[in-house]
Every structure is written in C-alpha cells, then in structure tokens.
Amino acid sequence: MIPAISVRDLTVAYDEKPVLWDVDLDIPEGTLSAIVGPNGAGKSTLIKAILGLVPIAAGSIRVFGEPYRTAHERVGYVPQRGSVDWDFPTDALDVVTMGLYGRLGWFGRPGRQERRIALECLDKVGMRDYARRQIGQLSGGQQQRVFLARALAQDAALTFMDEPFAGVDATTEQTIIDTLKALRDAGKTVVVVHHDLDTVPRYFDFVALLNVRLIAAGPTEAVFVPDNLQRAYGGKIAFLHR
Amino acid sequence: MNLIHDLIFDYTLRNVALGSAILGVVSGVLGCFAVLRRQGLMGDALSHAALPGVCLAYMATHSKSPVVLMIGAALAGLIGMAIILLVERRTRIDPGSALGIVLTVFFGFGVVLLTVIQKGNDANQAGLDKFLFGQAAALVSDQVTTMAIVGGAALFVVGLLYKEFKLLAFDTGFAGVLGFRPHFLGGLLTGLLVAAIVIGLNTVGVILMSAMLVAPACAARQWTNRLSAMIGISALVGALAGLSGAIISVLQERVPTGPAIVLLLGAIVAISLLFGSAEGWVWDWIRRRRNRLALPEPSR
Numbered sequence: 077m078i079p080a081i082s083v084r085d086l087t088v089a090y091d092e093k094p095v096l097w098d099v100d101l102d103i104p105e106g107t108l109s110a111i112v113g114p115n116g117a118g119k120s121t122l123i124k125a126i127l128g129l130v131p132i133a134a135g136s137i138r139v140f141g142e143p144y145r146t147a148h149e150r151v152g153y154v155p156q157r158g159s160v161d162w163d164f165p166t167d168a169l170d171v172v173t174m175g176l177y178g179r180l181g182w183f184g185r186p187g188r189q190e191r192r193i194a195l196e197c198l199d200k201v202g203m204r205d206y207a208r209r210q211i212g213q214l215s216g217g218q219q220q221r222v223f224l225a226r227a228l229a230q231d232a233a234l235t236f237m238d239e240p241f242a243g244v245d246a247t248t249e250q251t252i253i254d255t256l257k258a259l260r261d262a263g264k265t266v267v268v269v270h271h272d273l274d275t276v277p278r279y280f281d282f283v284a285l286l287n288v289r290l291i292a293a294g295p296t297e298a299v300f301v302p303d304n305l306q307r308a309y310g311g312k313i314a315f316l317h318r
Numbered sequence: 319m320n321l322i323h324d325l326i327f328d329y330t331l332r333n334v335a336l337g338s339a340i341l342g343v344v345s346g347v348l349g350c351f352a353v354l355r356r357q358g359l360m361g362d363a364l365s366h367a368a369l370p371g372v373c374l375a376y377m378a379t380h381s382k383s384p385v386v387l388m389i390g391a392a393l394a395g396l397i398g399m400a401i402i403l404l405v406e407r408r409t410r411i412d413p414g415s416a417l418g419i420v421l422t423v424f425f426g427f428g429v430v431l432l433t434v435i436q437k438g439n440d441a442n443q444a445g446l447d448k449f450l451f452g453q454a455a456a457l458v459s460d461q462v463t464t465m466a467i468v469g470g471a472a473l474f475v476v477g478l479l480y481k482e483f484k485l486l487a488f489d490t491g492f493a494g495v496l497g498f499r500p501h502f503l504g505g506l507l508t509g510l511l512v513a514a515i516v517i518g519l520n521t522v523g524v525i526l527m528s529a530m531l532v533a534p535a536c537a538a539r540q541w542t543n544r545l546s547a548m549i550g551i552s553a554l555v556g557a558l559a560g561l562s563g564a565i566i567s568v569l570q571e572r573v574p575t576g577p578a579i580v581l582l583l584g585a586i587v588a589i590s591l592l593f594g595s596a597e598g599w600v601w602d603w604i605r606r607r608r609n610r611l612a613l614p615e616p617s618r
Binding site (some may be wrong): 160161171177178180 | 546
C-alpha cells in the first residue's frame with residue numbers, strides 16, 4: 077500500500093543551518109499521527125516542507141505517491157493559530173468558507189452551497205452560533221475551532237495540523253481530538269505537530285519522534301518508549317510519567 | 319450651486335474632479351490590500367521610486383505625454399519593487415530597511431535628474447517639478463482618460479481575483495497549500511499598487527502618494543469588520559478626499575493638491591479612529607464603561 081506521506085533523505089536548512097537532516101519517514105494512510113520532538117526539532121518545518129511552503133535543500137517528498145503539486149487537492153492544513161492576523165476584517169463563517177476555495181479553483185465564487193457546507197462544519201465544532209462573529213472577538217480556543225472547521229470544509233484525505241492544542245481550553249482540546257479521531261475512523265489520515273508528551277499515547281496511534289534527525293517512527297506503543305524519548309529529548313525529560 | 323455647475327461644464331474643474339475621484343477609488347481599493355498585508359510602506363517606496371522614471375522618460379523622449387511619463391514611472395516603480403524583494407530575500411537586511419534604502423536612493427536620483435532637466439535650456443520641461451507635490455489643476459482630458467483606463471483595468475483584476483487576494487492577505491501559507499500561487503498573487507498585487515501610484519503622480523505627487531493608499535484603508539477599517547465593506551468605504555473615502563482636495567487646490571491657486579488631499583485624509587482618519595463604529599475609541603470606551611457598570615457585585 078502506498079503510504080499517505082513518504083519522505084526520503086529530506087534536508088532543510090535556514091541560512092545554512094540545517095533544521096532537518098536526512099529524514100526518512102513513511103506515514104501510513106488512515107492513522108492519527110503525531111510529530112513529536114523538543115523545541116527547534118524541525119516539527120513545523122517538516123510539515124511545511126511536505127506542503128511546499130519552505131524550500132528543501134535535498135531529498136524527495138511524495139504525498140499519496142505523487143509530488144505535492146498534483147496532490148494538493150487531497151490535502152488539508154491548519155497552520156499555527158499565531159500565523160495569521162486575527163484583526164483581519166472577516167467573520168468565522170467566511171474563514172471556514174476559505175476551506176472551499178481550493179475546490180472552487182481560480183476565479184470561482186463561493187455561493188449558497190459553500191455557505192451551507194461552511195455552516196455545517198462550524199456546527200461540527202460547536203461554533204455555529206459564532207458564524208457572524210468577527211474573528212478577533214473569539215477566544216483562542218474558539219479561533220482554533222474555526223481553523224479546524226476550515227480544515228473539515230476542505231474534506232481532505234490527509235490533514236496537517238500545526239500545534240492545534242497550544243493555548244486552548246479543555247473543551248476545545250476535547251472537541252479537536254474527538255473530531256480528529258472521527259476523521260481517522262472515517263479512513264482519513266491526520267498528522268499533528270504535538271507538544272504535550274502526556275497525551276501522546278491516549279491521542280495518537282502513530283508517532284514520529286524528531287530532533288533535526290528522525291529518531292524513530294512507528295506505532296505509538298512500539299516507538300513511544302523511554303529509550304527513544306531519551307534520545308529525542310536528551311536528559312530533559314527525566315520525569316515523564318506514563 | 320455654482321460649484322456644481324462648474325464641475326459639469328468647466329473644463330479644468332471637470333478634469334480635476336474626474337481624475338482625482340478615479341484616483342481616490344483605485345488607491346482606496348488597492349490600499350486595503352496593502353494595509354492588510356502590512357505593506358503600507360511599500361506604497362511609499364514605490365511612489366518615490368517612480369520619480370527617476372518620470373525624469374528619464376522625459377529625457378529620453380522630450381515628451382510630456384501622460385502615457386510616456388506613466389510608463390517611465392511604472393518601470394522605475396517595478397525596478398524599485400524588484401530591488402526591494404531581492405534585498406529582502408537575499409540579504410539579512412530587514413524589509414523596513416530595504417524599503418528605506420530603495421525609497422531614498424531612487425528619490426535622490428530623481429531629484430538630481432529633475433535638477434539637471436531644469437538647468438538645461440528646455441522650455442518644454444516646465445511642470446515636471448509638479449510631480450513632487452502634485453498639481454491637479456494641470457490635469458488635461460488626455461491624462462484623465464489614461465487614468466480611467468489604467469485604473470479601470472486594475473479594478474477589473476481586483477474584481478476577478480477578489481477571493482484569491484483576500485485569501486492571500488489573510489493566510490498566505492493556506493493559499494499556497496490550496497494550490498494558489500502566493501508569489502504570483504503577491505507580485506500581481508504589488509504590480510497593481512504600482513498602477514495606482516502611477517495614476518496618482520500628476521494629482522498627488524510622489525512624496526505624498528502613499529497617504530492615498532494607506533489613509534482611506536485605515537479609516538475604513540474603523541467602520542466595519544467585513545473586507546468587502548472596508549473596500550467600499552475606503553474607495554468612497556479616497557474619492558471624497560481626492561475630489562475635495564483637488565477642488566480646494568484649484569480654487570486656492572497656490573495650494574498644491576497633494577498636501578490638500580493629505581490634510582483632508584488626516585482629518586477623516588482622526589474622526590474614524592475616534593468615532594468609527596467597529597473599532598473607534600469612543601464606542602470602545604463607552605462599551606467598556608457600560609460593561610463595567612453592568613458587572614454584578616460578587617456574591618459571598
């Protein structure tokens with residue numbers, strides 16, 4: 077079976093400093109996967125490289141066996157919440173509708189159909205009542221749920237999320253993980269850049285441990301073990317309790 | 319009443335009114351995207367960069383035809399833009415400094431060229447110095463027609479790619495992931511910005527042109543939380559300030575147009591910041607005060 081993502085010998089450098097070094101990684105289809113590692117490990121860079129958002133120095137990347145350029149219609153993306161300007165003059169419904177822009181293509185205009193889909197997606201994350209709220213007036217957790225709804229609107233076979241749980245409330249965290257598990261159960265692949273080691277075994281069935289190089293990747297129970305974590309984090313996680 | 323009569327039947331005043339209104343609408347619309355993409359200063363750099371283009375175009379052709387001078391201005395603006403992008407991407411100089419360097423060097427070069435032209439024995443050159451602060455009274459119908467065509471084309475492109483430009487301005491990375499080409503779209507928007515600047519050179523001048531781009535957008539943002547409405551209000555503010563400033567400058571002969579428009583814009587921005595219904599300070603203050611009074615006393 078072709079993996080959802082296949083990365084070979086990937087090296088990425090910013091200003092000649094390598095951020096990712098010789099990474100080989102296959103993420104199987106239908107998994108809820110985490111990319112885990114310390115700060116500066118290159119986790120976000122890895123998904124940005126897969127999405128073609130940062131130039132790569134060497135290596136090759138395949139998404140469903142194709143280069144990203146031809147596979148992009150099957151890929152969804154939720155960037156870090158801090159990466160956009162939440163003062164932008166737009167409301168929650170409009171942001172979710174942006175998830176449908178790819179399907180509309182160049183010049184296509186969103187209409188009633190798109191509005192209906194966007195409202196449904198807002199409903200799925202419990203944000204329907206906030207559809208017309210200016211996005212800057214939402215809390216951090218609500219903003220993250222709007223971004224999740226936008227990814228749902230994309231209806232992608234493979235979805236990337238960059239730190240979706242950073243700085244959100246408990247309700248939002250539960251909504252997000254329930255939604256992601258539902259996507260996985262529907263046969264989709266979800267890849268999450270994740271920070272909180274405590275929740276990894278409960279949330280994810282596949283883990284890639286990263287620290288510039290790939291430390292280990294595979295099913296959570298096989299990979300998420302003290303020995304590997306020690307190698308990824310050095311001595312910094314002596315008190316990891318499982 | 320007399321003024322309205324003149325606006326319709328007086329040749330000068332009609333050109334001035336039409337030209338400055340067109341300019342106001344076009345720069346009001348494109349300014350919204352520049353401001354939302356945090357590129358407000360880009361307009362300043364590009365308009366200053368246009369001055370040497372105007373001078374070189376004149377020196378090469380000895381013609382003051384609006385099309386020739388606009389092409390010169392546009393080319394210089396685009397070269398300026400390319401240099402800014404090059405410095406930003408290929409060196410460690412930050413974008414603000416890159417803009418500063420290009421703006422001053424191009425403008426300095428333009429002033430040198432202007433002086434050379436004026437020192438020469440060339441009676442035809444009279445009026446080129448009006449490009450510094452603008453002189454709407456000198457607008458002729460040829461220029462207004464050119465402005466309408468260039469501006470209309472720019473607005474047409476914005477209408478066509480509204481969805482794409484909105485996405486680019488809000489979330490560039492997401493636009494890339496969806497398969498829209500952010501570099502292409504960003505370059506195109508900057509190109510349109512150059513077009514808006516070029517049509518404003520006669521009227522407002524290179525030094526103050528950037529206010530035409532930034533001020534209407536900033537004022538409009540205070541009144542609405544929707545992009546489409548913001549663009550509409552911004553176009554209206556631009557047209558209103560452009561029109562009134564130009565008329566003031568024509569009626570009071572010694573006031574250059576650019577400064578007159580910029581002062582009006584400044585007043586509109588100040589009023590909007592204070593009283594704007596979406597973000598204005600006064601409503602914000604009243605809302606907060608009301609909320610504070612409405613807070614229930616904590617029960618024990």
